[in-house]
Amino acid sequence: MxxxxxxxxxxxxxxxxxxxxxxxxxxxxxxxxxxxxxxxxxxxxxxxxxxxxxxxxxxxxxxxxxxxxxxxxxxxxxxxxxxxxxxxxxxxxxxxxxxxxxxxxxxxxAVVSGLSGRTEVRGISGDSTLVGLTGEVRADTVSGSVEAQSLGGRLRFNSVSGELTVIDGTSPAVKADSISGNMVLDIAPTATPADLHLNTVSGGIAIRLPDPANVAVDAQTTSGQLSNAFDDLTVDGSPWGGPWGAWACPGGTGGKITGTL
Structure with a gap:
């Protein structure tokens, strides 16, 4: 008992x-x-x-x-x-x-740090910060933002209008979906290949990649414009200038960036 x-x-x-x-x-x-x-x-x-x-x-x-x-x-x-x-x-x-x-x-x-077990965070309007998690992570939010720093496990993100920010990203895989929430990912150099699958209806997507990147990218927006600074990535959409490695901003015609670096 x-x-x-x-x-x-x-x-x-x-x-x-x-x-x-x-x-x-x-x-x-x-x-x-x-x-x-x-x-x-x-x-x-x-x-x-x-x-x-x-x-x-x-x-x-x-x-x-x-x-x-x-x-x-x-x-x-x-x-x-x-x-x-x-x-x-x-x-x-x-x-x-x-x-x-x-x-x-x-x-x-919510602030969660230093765990190696699976972490799941759900929020309606509260913001979440995830730091140094090495296990699998799932974050679901309505309007609250999620900031993830130095994650070592897979990250799954779902949002209505909440934003996702990834800092010093070393996750082997990031899959993120939103309706209008922006996504900003700063990917760190890593020996392990990473997969990025990002999808938003009207939100912006910004990805900063190291050189060499060792990353497979699949990012698309329904109504945002796209531009790309990497020759190995394919852009399907209207060009738009910007300083990031890849950038999608609201207010355009939509498009998709795919490829492996």
Whole structure:
């Protein structure tokens, strides 16, 4: 029979978990969520500020959950930011590096760093920052922006109007789709080939590539213009000048850039 521990947090508090933590589930409305992976010490939670109903915390079979009971993970992006959700919580979580993490926010800011397990982030209007993650990453957002820095695993991004910014990108594969959100990718030199598949309806796409790049590119926009500074990439669309390696901007006729460098 497994052990289960539960807490109800309605005031600032610190918790240290003696039992092992292998997975993390977080669902909050407003405030901040900071998740840090570490190779030393037990998992811990620091709730520095809270307004509104209490947070339910549980640890069961290695799964650490911090959430409101009326904020489900399934169908999360279909939720509306209702006026009745006047809630704020500022949380810092320290967990083992290999922890698998699911973080969902309505309009809270999320920062996740130092994990090697699979990470999934869902947000409605809150911004997310992902740093030094080496496992597979999935980020879904309605209007919040996502900044990813020094990721080592595959990145999957979906957005309505939220923007994606990749800094020092070393992911072996990036697949990103948006309706009107812009995408800016700064790809770092790497010995491992990378695949970039980017698609947007009216958003802009900017890609900065090293020389040599070792990258396969498939980027397209429905209504944006395209230009290209690399001879090995094929452009299907109207030319537009710019300083980037490849650039698509809103307001044009659409097009596609493909090829391998």
């Amino acid at each position: 497994s052990d289960r521990s539960e807490w109800s947090l309605s005031a600032p508090r610190k918790l240290t978990f003696d039992a092992p933590v292998t997975a993390l589930h977080v669902r909050v409305v407003g405030g901040t969520v900071n998740v840090v992976g570490t190779d030393t010490g037990p998992a811990s939670l620091h709730l520095s500020e809270i307004e509104g109903p209490p947070l339910a915390v549980s640890l069961h079979n290695g799964v650490l959950s911090i959430a409101y009971e009326d904020l489900p993970w399934q169908g999360f992006l279909k939720l509306l930011d209702r006026k009745g959700w006047q809630r704020t919580a500022h949380i810092t979580l320290t967990v083992p590096t290999e922890t698998r993490a699911e973080v969902g926010t309505v309009h809270a800011v």
